[in-house]
Amino acid sequence: MVETRVCVVGAGAVGGVIGGRLARAGVPVSALARGATVEALRTHGWRVDDDSAPVAAADADAAALGPHDVVIIAVKAHHLPALAPALTPLLTPSTVLIPALNGVPWWFFHDFGGALEGTVLAATDPDGAVTAALPPSQVLGCVVHLAARQAGPGHARLTAGDELIIGEPSGRPSERATRTAELLRSAGFRITVSDAIQREVWYKLWGNMTMNPISALTTATADLILDDPLVNAFIQRVMTEAAALGALIGAPITESTEDRIAVTRRLGAFKTSMLQDAEAGRPIELDALVTAVREIGDRLAIPTPHLDALLGLTRLAARQRGLYP
Numbered sequence: 001m002v003e004t005r006v007c008v009v010g011a012g013a014v015g016g017v018i019g020g021r022l023a024r025a026g027v028p029v030s031a032l033a034r035g036a037t038v039e040a041l042r043t044h045g046w047r048v049d050d051d052s053a054p055v056a057a058a059d060a061d062a063a064a065l066g067p068h069d070v071v072i073i074a075v076k077a078h079h080l081p082a083l084a085p086a087l088t089p090l091l092t093p094s095t096v097l098i099p100a101l102n103g104v105p106w107w108f109f110h111d112f113g114g115a116l117e118g119t120v121l122a123a124t125d126p127d128g129a130v131t132a133a134l135p136p137s138q139v140l141g142c143v144v145h146l147a148a149r150q151a152g153p154g155h156a157r158l159t160a161g162d163e164l165i166i167g168e169p170s171g172r173p174s175e176r177a178t179r180t181a182e183l184l185r186s187a188g189f190r191i192t193v194s195d196a197i198q199r200e201v202w203y204k205l206w207g208n209m210t211m212n213p214i215s216a217l218t219t220a221t222a223d224l225i226l227d228d229p230l231v232n233a234f235i236q237r238v239m240t241e242a243a244a245l246g247a248l249i250g251a252p253i254t255e256s257t258e259d260r261i262a263v264t265r266r267l268g269a270f271k272t273s274m275l276q277d278a279e280a281g282r283p284i285e286l287d288a289l290v291t292a293v294r295e296i297g298d299r300l301a302i303p304t305p306h307l308d309a310l311l312g313l314t315r316l317a318a319r320q321r322g323l324y325p
């Protein structure tokens, strides 16, 4: 049997869980990382919880790793515009790209149809460099339904969930989706292959677009955010605006805002990835999660007053703390 060569770009929380588990399952995995993470991966292997497995790691040098069959991208969305052009050596025309990111991804409107077919959002791909370097035609969409954190360089901890949803942007079945699902199942993930991956992206984002910025703004864990009746009501107003946009672009949501909030509540008193970044003094992923949604509203000429207030306040607070340009 021909082995699938996998490269994981970004060896943090999500990249660590996916790459580390694939390595542990015996899949040949390499990691494009940087700094202390590269050293840790070379010395200790890729550590996930209490397991470890060997991995080839390169320090921000894709040419040292060469082409791969599957490239899983697990950096924060705001890293991509600068990073994407440097990833070319990892790709051949048949490489499958799996973006394991939150937010509205660069490939979202590719092969989607509807009002914004083919749109490239300035919020996520300001000069088109991501779309040029990582062709949407090679993307298998992905939604990450797990929670993870970095325990240290090259060491990820899975804190909740283990589900990944993948699917062709066109919604059509494909051999590469079936193959990739098997690969990820071999590493112990629950995999769903969706025929409406943009709907899955939008549904996940429906939670992240409020919980993540509000957590960064208030420093509160999810339970405290949802327990405050005024904040909870505000969240539902933002969600209502986003649901209306989803319906217009072909990503309708059938659940109620209360049902979606109940899903978040089940994760308990957790810190969102944006709160973790804010606490660590790292830039926050605001543009892919919130600015992009506002840009979609703008392009459709649909006002989003509650979302605008959330974006404005979070952006300003983040700028004051040096977490947003």
Ligand SMILES: NC(=O)C1=CN([C@@H]2O[C@H](COP(=O)(O)OP(=O)(O)OC[C@H]3O[C@@H](n4cnc5c(N)ncnc54)[C@H](OP(=O)(O)O)[C@@H]3O)[C@@H](O)[C@H]2O)C=CC1
Pocket: 009, 010, 011, 012, 013, 014, 015, 016, 032, 033, 034, 035, 037, 060, 074, 075, 076, 077, 079, 083, 100, 101, 102, 103, 144, 145, 146, 147, 148, 149, 150, 273, 285
């Ligand atoms: N954490 C979670 O629970 C979840 C996160 N997500 C989403 O998954 C995506 C990844 O998040 P997460 O894993 O938490 O992020 P992390 O910050 O934990 O990991 C990102 C990694 O990318 C690395 N990186 C960034 N730029 C480069 C570069 N130029 N070269 C090499 N490595 C680079 C970072 O390295 P360095 O440390 O050196 O900066 C870091 O190790 C995000 O879109 C997030 O929203 C989705 C579901 C759950």
Ligand SMILES: CC(C)(CO)C(=O)C(=O)O
Pocket: 102, 144, 145, 146, 147, 148, 208, 212, 271, 272, 273, 274
């Ligand atoms: C809330 C969570 C963990 C859900 O998967 C997430 O996506 C994030 O923290 O960014």
